[in-house]
Amino acid sequence: MITDNYTCIHSHILWGVDDGPSSIDESLKMLGIAHHEGVRTMIVTPHNGAENGYAPSAGRVRANFSELQGQAKIEFPDMRLCLGSELYCAPGKVLERVERGQAFPLAGSKYLLLEFLEWGGKYETAEYITRAMVDIARAKWFPILAHAQRYRAFEGKQALYRAMVGGGVYLQINAYDLADHPDGWVKENTRWIAGNMLAHFIGTDAHRVSHRQPVMRSGVEYLYAHCDEEYVDALVYGNAEKLITGEQVPLSAGS
Ligand SMILES: [Fe+2]
Numbered sequence: 350m351i352t353d354n355y356t357c358i359h360s361h362i363l364w365g366v367d368d369g370p371s372s373i374d375e376s377l378k379m380l381g382i383a384h385h386e387g388v389r390t391m392i393v394t395p396h397n398g399a400e401n402g403y404a405p406s407a408g409r410v411r412a413n414f415s416e417l418q419g420q421a422k423i424e425f426p427d428m429r430l431c432l433g434s435e436l437y438c439a440p441g442k443v444l445e446r447v448e449r450g451q452a453f454p455l456a457g458s459k460y461l462l463l464e465f466l467e468w469g470g471k472y473e474t475a476e477y478i479t480r481a482m483v484d485i486a487r488a489k490w491f492p493i494l495a496h497a498q499r500y501r502a503f504e505g506k507q508a509l510y511r512a513m514v515g516g517g518v519y520l521q522i523n524a525y526d527l528a529d530h531p532d533g534w535v536k537e538n539t540r541w542i543a544g545n546m547l548a549h550f551i552g553t554d555a556h557r558v559s560h561r562q563p564v565m566r567s568g569v570e571y572l573y574a575h576c577d578e579e580y581v582d583a584l585v586y587g588n589a590e591k592l593i594t595g596e597q598v599p600l601s602a603g604s
Contacts, residue, residue: 350573351582353387355565356589358455359435359462359495359521359552360391362563363413366405367396369556376417379555380425383563388553390429390589391563393417394462394495397452398437401466407451410434431456431593435495438463438481444488455493456593461485462521464495475502479509479516486517491597493519496554498526498539507538510547514600521550524568525561543572546580546601549588 361369362383364376383391395410396403411432418430433455436443446452447461454461463482465473478500485492494513497520503509510520523530526539542548555563565585572581588598 350578351569351586354389355387355551355569355585356390356392357383357388357524357553357555357563357565358392358433358493358550358589358592359394359523359554360563361393361395361435361554361556362391363393363395363410363417365413366410367403369395370558373413373417373420375558377420377424378558379563380421380428382558383553383555383565384425384428386553386563386565387569388563388565389427390431390593392431392433392455392462392589394433394435394455396437396464397434397446398439398443400439401437401464403437407453410453433462436461436463438465438478438485440481440484444485444490447490454490458491458592458595459489460491460493460519460592462493462495465500473500473502475500475506475509478502479513482513482518483516491519492517493521493550495521496523496526496552497548498522498542499535501534503538504534507541510542511545514547517600519549519598519600520547521552522548523554524551524565525553527568527571529564529567540571540575543576543584546577548584549598549600550592551584
């Protein structure tokens with residue numbers, strides 16, 4: 350069982366580049382909360398995609414990240430920060446943005462964190478999302494679907510999660526949706542994905558001190574109480590460690 354060494358691969362703790370914190374002080378407060386929650390590695394993933402309203406300059410993101418990393422080394426010396434992006438999955442554009450250096454893979458790896466419209470756009474059906482993600486896996490990147498539990502388009506179509514994983518796609522879930530999210534369907538869907546061992550990574554998807562704090566512990570407690578221990582060890586730590594060190598994470602097609 351992993352305790353107090355969790356890895357969050359999805360967070361908006363970098364100030365001034367998306368709808369996350371507005372100052373470095375707020376970023377550091379969020380890091381303090383994450384540390385208290387047992388997180389020791391955070392991948393910082395600002396939104397990136399002009400189509401959904403975010404196009405931060407790569408230079409600004411890098412500069413703010415270095416400043417935060419420098420300050421975090423002083424205040425939280427055992428906290429490791431890595432850089433990435435949460436990419437809006439605009440077909441035909443998203444890979445070019447990464448390849449041009451306008452957006453970042455996770456921790457310099459081949460893994461990409463990709464999102465669609467939060468509740469599913471009218472044209473972003475479950476079939477569309479599945480196809481777009483599998484296409485990226487065919488392009489020799491390792492695509493990770495951000496907050497996989499949240500897309501309403503998958504209601505009644507959960508078999509497509511399994512199809513995606515079978516097609517080379519990884520799934521990330523948000524810790525707070527396992528235990529704390531007030532929406533019944535989202536919570537049940539998150540638990541279904543984890544219960545079927547289809548999630549490979551976990552994150553806080555933290556945005557601000559006042560909105561969606563970087564909470565992890567209640568979700569991890571739920572997982573250890575209800576899922577296979579070895580699977581949870583990999584979900585909260587081991588798989589992300591492989592990602593950061595450039596190893597390929599095994600794709601399970603679930604139980
Ligand atoms: Fe996010």
